[in-house]
Amino acid sequence: MSMQPSGDRETTFIDAISQALWEEMERDQSVFMMGEDIGIYGGAFKATKGFIEHFGPERIIDMPIAEEGFIGMAVGAALMGMRPVVEMQYADFISCGWDQIVNTAAKMHYRTREAVPMVIRGPSGAGLRAGPFHSQSPEGWFAHVPGLKVVVPGTPYDAKGLLKSAIRDNNPVIFFEHKYLYRRLKESIPTSDYTVPIGKADVEREGDDITIITYGAMLQIALEAARRAQDKGISVEVVDLRTIYPLDKETILNSIAKTSRAIMLYEDTRTLGIGAEVSAIIAEEGFEYLDGPIIRISAPDAPVPYSPPLEDYYLPSVDDVVSAIDRLSAY
Amino acid sequence: MQVKSIELGAKELMDVYYYMRLGRAIEDRLNLLYKGGKLPGAIYLGTGQEAIEVGASYALEPGDVIATTHRDMIAQLPRGLTPREVFSQHYGRITSLTRGKGEDNYQGDLKRGMLASVSMLPNFYPVAAGCSLAFKIRKEKRVAMAYCGEGATSVGDWHETLNIASVQNLPVVFIVINNGYAYSTPVFKEMKVANVADRACAYGIPGIVVDGNNVIECYQEAKKAVERAREGGGPTLIEAKTMRIRGHAGHDPATYVAKEIIDLWTKRDPIVRFENYLAERGLLSEETKQNMINRINNEVEDAVQFAESSPYPDGKEAIEDVYAA
Structure with a gap:
């Protein structure tokens, strides 16, 4: 990925996600990513392909299989002023980090008025013959937890604009990307910076x-x-x-x-x-x-x-x- | 940056003594208030653990952060937590650091480098590691320190955190206060290893056992670990062997512990031991000690009065601050 002249371009859902991540990391030094296989491999769905070469291993951090551990670390980094974006390899594995999300991240501002600006992204949803552990739509679990925002975009335009809003939000945002859409849905979206507000249908x-x-x-x-x-x-x-x-x-x-x-x-x-x-x-x-x-x-x-x-x-x-x-x- | 020396000077030693005594006095008073039905909630006391609570925390510098548990209020005192804040929190008043939202010792203040932890253990092990990750990314010479008891070392988060912190070579120090019991469960039902610190080899980091009732030893080993972390040497696991000489919580008489064991550890009181150390060096006379105790008693009395006369939050504040702006 490289700098594009502004204008609109036909963009897949997954590329819209990648663009949002790339542009936010360029825009704000406090944004960094943690997840499994997001570095050289570029992520299970290639959302971060080419990122480690550009942003370096200090900001694109490959993690061992330890979701509870690195989601908890994201909370700590966020409290220290960073804006971590955590990638779940599949949204299904977010349950492995459940406690850090619902008890640590979600309740922090309520108790202390300290912001926890972090995003957890997860490829969710069925239709890919992926079975009970790679197909779930876990948004309902998190929508029930005060302190979290839960975003599920349905178009490439919204995916880019909402992910940018999520990264700039001062709260923990759970961001589910329906993986069936990743390469099947495309539309013309701005290559330049724009946001879509969270909380607006x-x-x-x-x-x-x-x-x-x-x-x-x-x-x-x-x-x-x-x-x-x-x-x-x-x-x-x-x-x-x-x-x-x-x-x-x-x-x-x-x-x-x-x-x-x-x-x-x-x-x-x-x-x-x-x-x-x-x-x-x-x-x-x-x-x-x-x-x-x-x-x-x-x-x-x-x-x-x-x-x-x-x-x-x-x-x-x-x-x-x-x-x-x-x-x-x-x- | 200027950091404290491994060998503490006279003024610093008296600071350490003050924090230990203050911690004990606050907890004694909390216990009386709890028994007298004055507090709306529970108490979790670290009585007998003052050496490691103060010793390790005191090794941190301004700009460093500490993540504690329900039992580590005393470790927050060297970071600047005040008796008024402690009692206001227990009384559920608007003057507390959580404005009545949080209970017992789940309080913090980022400006003073103390995190407000949660009940689930050891959730703030990864959170502290995440703080240290931020320091590493920004190339700041700051250190995070996480506390937990040996009970919390059975949880997956604990192992995940030590592993990641080691792999990422993070500036973080892990303190485990091995106080003999996880609520009523003795150590031999929790683990088969002789020392929690022995597990450090599984993560390729130093694991150190300290006498958890010797504040000088606690301070010195923590200080070495903190400064090693600051200089890029990575994490250290420090296990402090001590004993929880009160129950798990205020309601718990700990009848599952033999009286002889409590008596034995009461004789090993880390405060008395430190007083002897100070007296031997001519730093603590009976008069200085009494002056210190009087000063602390006044502070505690003032704090209780302050908390009792502080207003409760308005009920409608229950729905405020769920989200940050």
Whole structure:
């Protein structure tokens, strides 16, 4: 990677992530990275390819397999004024560092008013035949922990802009990158510096009849379902949450005020998760807008299976969303 | 930078004595307040451990940082923690360093180089290593020191941290206070090695055993390790052998420890031992000692009064400061 003249360029999701990391490390000497195989190997998904050659081993630090250890170290470095970015090889392994995230990082500012500016990045999500330990969507775990911010971008533009915001944020930010999107999704994004604010949802597609609220890789499923519904004359609005915590209530409620019908689409497991929370917000604060039930489409309450027919059954599909749209249109 | 010498001068020795005595007096008073039902929460005392608590901490310099545990309030005293702060914290008042958010000894102040740790052990081993990583990246000649008890050495974080700190050659000193018990569990049920320090060879770093009741030895070995770390020599593991002569927490009479053992270790009181050391060198007369005790008693009395007369936080502050701006 080298300096590019500014302008827009067709960029994959993973390259958008790399750009954000590169530009933030150039911009701010206190930004550095820790993780497994991020140096010469460039990371399991190559997000940091070429980084160690440019930034050196002092700022691109290969770690032994010790997630609890180096996540805890990130907290210490952050307290001393650095801005560590920790890469989980897969988001699934973030549970190995759970305690340092939820007890050390998340509660520090509350107790001491000392900021912990750190980011933990993790490639999350299913669809790659990677089985129960390399496919999870753990955002719900962390969205339940006060003191953390949880970000799950759905487009290359947002991935770059939100990762920059996460690195500049003064709180611990858990940043999940759906790995199915890494090389499958591309769009033209600015090669120059820009940010996307944490805590703001985005109306990705405008519509009048039904709102699909979603995030991450499910955004693409929602958009495809919306296109199919359009053929039947149903106008679907798609809201991309982008940030799971803090949730952008205003954008959610404004959309429901317009369409009066809500579908919550997410890849995390069903019960007591993001869908339940968004549904509760709509039911509590948007009850009078509603013309029908709030429908949740999600992964089932099961681990992510390996075998193709099992995983295909497990994941929400465009067909699932289209049939929910049909059901809800009847109201 | 100017660092303290391995051989402490008269003024420094009296500083060390003051911190040990102050720690003991604060803890004695906390114990009375707890028993009298005056405190909303629990107490975790390090009585009997004053030599290592003060000795190692005193080896740090301004700019260095210390990460302690629930039992190491005394180690924060040489960093500048005040008796008023200690009692305000226990009383849950707005005047405490955590403004009523944190309990017992989970308090800190980065300006004074003391981290506010958490209950999970030894979570601040990696945090201290991370501080030292920041120093290394920025090429600052600063050192981090982490405390924990031998009980916490059974946790994976402990081993992960020693390993990474060694691989990265970090300026960090690891103190393990082996006080005989993890709550009620004796050392022989915790590990099969004779010394925690023996594990250092697994990480390729020096492992040193010190007499945890000899403050001079604690200071000197810590000082050597701190300055070695500062000069790029990497981490050191120091195990201080001592005994927790009170229960795990205020409610715990520690009946699982034989009375003879408590009596034996009470006779080895590190404060009495240091007083003898000072007296032999003509630094401590009965009069100086009494003056010191009177001064400390006044400080503790003032701190209790201060805490008791300090306001509680407003209830609505419970939802503030969850996030940084």
